[in-house]
Amino acid sequence: MSGEEFVPLSLTPxxxxxxxAVACALPGNFLLLRRQALIGDAISHVVLPxxxxxxxxxxxISTWPMMLGAAGAAAVAVILIEAIRRLxxxxxxxxxxxxxxxxxxxxxxxxxxxxxSSVHLDVEHALYGNxxxxxxxxxxGWASLLDPEALAGLPPELPRIAVTLLxxxxxxWLFWRPLKISTFDEGFARxxxxxxxxxxxxxxxxxxxSAVAAFDAVGSIIVIAMFICPPAAARMMTxxxxxxxxxxxxxxxxxxVIGYVLAGYGPLWLGWADAVSAAGMxxxxxxxxxxxxxxxxxxxxxxxxxGTG
Amino acid sequence: MLWDALTxxxxxxxxxxxxxxxxxxxxxxxxxxxxxxxxxxxxSDAISxxxxxxxxxxxxxxxxxxxxxRNLPGLLAGSALSAWVGLLCINGLTRRxxxxxxxxxxxxxxxxxxxxxxxxxxxxxMGVGRQAGLEGFLLGSTAGMLFSDALIIxxxxxxxxxxxxxxxxxxxxxxxxxxxxxxxxxxxxxxxxAMMGLVMAVTVIxxxxxxxxxxxxxxxxxxxTARFWSDRADRVVLLSGLVGGLxxxxxxxxxxxxxxxxxxxxxxxxxxxxFALSLxxxxxxxxxxxxxxxxxFQRRVHVRQGLLALAQGQEVYEPYTRRxxxxxGLMRADGVATDAGRARAAKALRDxxxxxxxxxxxxxxxxxAQYDGLRDIETVLTRDQIDEIDRRIGPPHExxx
Numbered sequence: 229m230s231g232e233e234f235v236p237l238s239l240t241p242x243x244x245x246x247x248x249a250v251a252c253a254l255p256g257n258f259l260l261l262r263r264q265a266l267i268g269d270a271i272s273h274v275v276l277p278x279x280x281x282x283x284x285x286x287x288x289i290s291t292w293p294m295m296l297g298a299a300g301a302a303a304v305a306v307i308l309i310e311a312i313r314r315l316x317x318x319x320x321x322x323x324x325x326x327x328x329x330x331x332x333x334x335x336x337x338x339x340x341x342x343x344x345s346s347v348h349l350d351v352e353h354a355l356y357g358n359x360x361x362x363x364x365x366x367x368x369g370w371a372s373l374l375d376p377e378a379l380a381g382l383p384p385e386l387p388r389i390a391v392t393l394l395x396x397x398x399x400x401w402l403f404w405r406p407l408k409i410s411t412f413d414e415g416f417a418r419x420x421x422x423x424x425x426x427x428x429x430x431x432x433x434x435x436x437x438s439a440v441a442a443f444d445a446v447g448s449i450i451v452i453a454m455f456i457c458p459p460a461a462a463r464m465m466t467x468x469x470x471x472x473x474x475x476x477x478x479x480x481x482x483x484x485v486i487g488y489v490l491a492g493y494g495p496l497w498l499g500w501a502d503a504v505s506a507a508g509m510x511x512x513x514x515x516x517x518x519x520x521x522x523x524x525x526x527x528x529x530x531x532x533x534x535g536t537g
Numbered sequence: 538m539l540w541d542a543l544t545x546x547x548x549x550x551x552x553x554x555x556x557x558x559x560x561x562x563x564x565x566x567x568x569x570x571x572x573x574x575x576x577x578x579x580x581s582d583a584i585s586x587x588x589x590x591x592x593x594x595x596x597x598x599x600x601x602x603x604x605x606x607r608n609l610p611g612l613l614a615g616s617a618l619s620a621w622v623g624l625l626c627i628n629g630l631t632r633r634x635x636x637x638x639x640x641x642x643x644x645x646x647x648x649x650x651x652x653x654x655x656x657x658x659x660x661x662x663m664g665v666g667r668q669a670g671l672e673g674f675l676l677g678s679t680a681g682m683l684f685s686d687a688l689i690i691x692x693x694x695x696x697x698x699x700x701x702x703x704x705x706x707x708x709x710x711x712x713x714x715x716x717x718x719x720x721x722x723x724x725x726x727x728x729x730x731a732m733m734g735l736v737m738a739v740t741v742i743x744x745x746x747x748x749x750x751x752x753x754x755x756x757x758x759x760x761x762t763a764r765f766w767s768d769r770a771d772r773v774v775l776l777s778g779l780v781g782g783l784x785x786x787x788x789x790x791x792x793x794x795x796x797x798x799x800x801x802x803x804x805x806x807x808x809x810x811x812f813a814l815s816l817x818x819x820x821x822x823x824x825x826x827x828x829x830x831x832x833x834f835q836r837r838v839h840v841r842q843g844l845l846a847l848a849q850g851q852e853v854y855e856p857y858t859r860r861x862x863x864x865x866g867l868m869r870a871d872g873v874a875t876d877a878g879r880a881r882a883a884k885a886l887r888d889x890x891x892x893x894x895x896x897x898x899x900x901x902x903x904x905x906a907q908y909d910g911l912r913d914i915e916t917v918l919t920r921d922q923i924d925e926i927d928r929r930i931g932p933p934h935e936x937x938x
Contacts, residue, residue, distance in 0.1 A: 325758075333809075
């Protein structure tokens with residue numbers, strides 16, 4: 229494939245997909261080990277009412293109000309889950325189920341009640357995203373990467389998700405030691421003076437930020453899949469946290485690239501005319517990777533040591 | 538308009554939807570209770586999302602065979618099949634690998650749903666003009682429901698409730714104590730699978746009315762709501778069914794009474810309203826009851842401490858204690874005890890002495906363990922035991938004003 233075709237049509241969606249996948253997979257590692265894997269699921273459901281409310285308040289589809297709305301909704305959801313869990317003495321899973329379904333239902337209802345026919349805002353969009361449409365029209369070929377005029381026409385989602393990825397990476401790098409200790413032994417972390425409560429909240433917050441940023445570009449399926457599948461697959465490959473994170477990044481990148489290519493070009497190879505959903509395909513590929521890791525990973529068994537599984 | 542809807546007078550389709558939603562809500566509430574008690578509520582989320590690829594594949598197969606792709610029984614059969622595969626994946630991941638159940642749930646949920654979305658786009662590109670409606674399974678679509686559809690929902694719901702009633706004993710035992718259940722010889726793994734099978738049945742039946750994203754709400758919210766009102770499992774099951782049925786019925790009626798009120802979300806929001814009411818108002822477990830209980834406890838502590846201070850001739854400074862004592866007519870505004878107050882104070886001080894002896898005496902160890910500064914000694918010891926203690930501490934003393 230030539231640069232003239234690849235750069236404008238596929239390079240940016242591919243990069244956005246990769247960045248989103250990695251940005252979600254990084255905090256996903258810690259959430260998985262802390263048994264909070266379903267936080268990503270809950271966040272991606274409650275983002276919908278946040279976005280709808282932001283749209284109702286501002287009347288336009290623009291990025292920042294929506295990101296704020298989504299982040300606000302995520303915060304409300306976390307607070308509600310905690311409140312219901314403590315006030316009602318209900319197990320966390322059920323409390324989560326109560327909150328995110330209700331907020332999602334409220335979002336759908338708001339969406340139906342308002343006239344959004346003039347703008348591109350619907351439930352399907354929130355679920356699948358539109359990765360394929362994030363094309364770079366100003367590009368003419370590889371040379372455009374060095375052309376400031378063409379770079380100005382990059383889809384805004386790309387710098388946004390890249391910045392988010394950097395921020396997530398920075399957070400994990402800065403708090404590496406406390407995060408690692410408090411993930412594996414919360415009691416010990418407290419005794420050496422780590423404020424585990426604040427750290428746990430910060431982790432959930434970082435996860436929410438990457439979920440919202442990724443959601444904006446690629447829809448909620450990828451968000452849930454990338455929070456869980458690459459870290460889960462990586463968990464079967466190794467017993468060390470450092471290498472687990474490495475594996476999970478590798479798996480996330482692989483899922484994004486293979487998924488995008490399969491979705492965009494796979495149907496053509498089969499002789500069909502149109503591409504299929506890239507977001508769905510990326511999630512599917514990550515599932516296949518997880519299945520392979522579950523079947524053949526050296527550390528797949530609960531005992532952990534290689535060879536005993 | 539709403540009244541017409543509530544009394545099922547808004548026409549044939551609305552009536553069908555209302556009856557179907559009520560039955561579905563009841564079946565979901567009853568089934569969900571076991572899942573909730575087993576602390577696996579979110580497994581239903583994975584099961585419901587895993588139905589999507591099955592729906593799509595069933596559609597494609599039916600079109601390929603030259604039939605009508607929207608045949609409801611066919612689509613439901615397909616969804617049940619893929620939900621079962623998803624369930625087996627969760628079980629496999631949690632039993633065979635080191636992954637915890639929540640990770641397995643999330644993985645199955647997102648991967649199956651993602652694959653379903655891929656298939657949806659494939660169907661869109663197949664160029665069959667009849668694909669419209671499959672998206673309806675995401676959020677439910679009750680417009681144009683056929684009598685046969687309602688019949689499937691009714692029969693399915695009734696069958697599910699019947700199966701739950703047959704299986705309720707083993708499921709309850711497993712939900713409360715899986716290890717005890719295993720020790721008594723119950724096949725815990727198979728009971729769990731049966732439980733999940735029932736959940737799957739409810740999900741499949743509910744696809745048409747509330748859709749696969751929100752059906753999990755009907756399985757979780759009514760049991761949580763019912764749990765506030767009773768500690769007895771059989772009552773929670775029944776209550777949960779009633780809450781679910783009520784939410785389904787009200788939701789269907791409200792959504793039929795005005796345009797742009799989708800049935801599924803309305804049902805979910807009404808169940809949440811019932812949940813919020815229960816959270817606040819339920820006796821014993823509700824928030825209001827807890828607040829009242831705490832206030833009552835606070836009052837007792839203040840009165841008790843105030844009386845002891847009076848008995849020892851000390852001044853009471855704490856404003857809340859003074860107010861309580863004055864309201865009870867035990868103390869005058871200038872801080873001097875009334876006659877009734879002196880009598881109560883003398884009794885409080887004497888009780889405190891009695892407790893002191895009881896707590897020092899090895900013989901009364903069990904009784905002494907119940908001392909918390911508030912408990913009346915008469916509720917712990919017999920009349921004779923108190924007389925015995927009184928002989929040792931002598932006659933009561935008067936509290937001087």
